[in-house]
Amino acid sequence: MSDTPLRLVIFDVDGTLVDSQMDILAAMSAAFGRADLPAPEREAVLGIVGLSLPEAFERLAIEAPALTRQSMVEWYKEAYVALRAKVGAAQSSPFYPGAREMLERLNTVPELLLGVATGKSRRGLDKLLEGHDMRHFFVTQQVADHHPSKPHPSMILAALAETGIDPAQAVMVGDTVFDMEMAHAAGVRSVAVSWGYHAAESLSQADALIEDFAELPMILNGFWGTKI
Structure with a gap:
């Protein structure tokens, strides 16, 4: 032994x-679009990768109401799942x-x-x-x-x-x-x-x-x- x-x-x-940055950026843009907010710059989005989504949106959408940020988390997830489904996880990431x-x-x-x-x-x-x-x-x-x-x-x-x-x-x-x-x-x-x-x-x-x-x-x- x-x-x-x-x-x-x-x-x-x-x-x-x-x-996974292309899908991350696209899903983030979709979430901000549904909230009728301008999407953050690429560097800002990649800067929060690794945080949980609620924490990420607290930083990126600090001006938005808490309920809106909660919705943005779900909108991001929906967009990400849809993007990944188009080509599969191995190709999207x-x-x-x-x-x-x-x-x-x-x-x-x-x-x-x-x-x-x-x-x-x-x-x-x-x-x-x-x-x-x-x-x-x-x-x-x-x-x-x-x-x-x-x-x-x-x-x-x-x-x-x-x-x-x-x-x-x-x-x-x-x-x-x-x-x-x-x-x-x-x-x-x-x-x-x-x-x-x-x-x-x-x-x-x-x-x-x-x-x-x-x-x-x-x-x-x-x-x-x-x-x-």
Whole structure:
């Protein structure tokens, strides 16, 4: 029996593993249109990716009444579902280069567990996992339905509890400030990716920054002294 401790790598989804920005921008525009409000600029919309939808609309539609913002959440969901249905989840949210290959590589390491912590709903994550045939990669899946919005540490703490992993043996991989703040609050290391929705220079709180998924094993080995 191996003495190597179990370790956990938790991935954000949108902006980290897959690029959903076209549908996010279009669904946001649809929600604002139904509310008869001007749609925010692209940078503002991508800046809130990772937050739960109620929190996102509190920031993007701060002038709107609370009841209107609640409706906008539902209008966004309706538009997103319709957009995804046109082409399927795999095409509407394609993998970033090297993402699937890295998941497959990490999944072969016996002592390494993989998880997800996402601002997506359970339904949204299920559709994505099915569309990309990647449900089998993740032993723990934390979604917005069951937790406070990032950067609250609840998602990571739940993933640690479900897997029995010590915080020192866990890493959060994400593309936003919210991911890095969540990791810090939960007491786990963080790896930021440069290709996501927040500018790389804003992710200075991360323990490491990668520009290609091929760099991730080396970073993890540096954290843990392993040979992945």
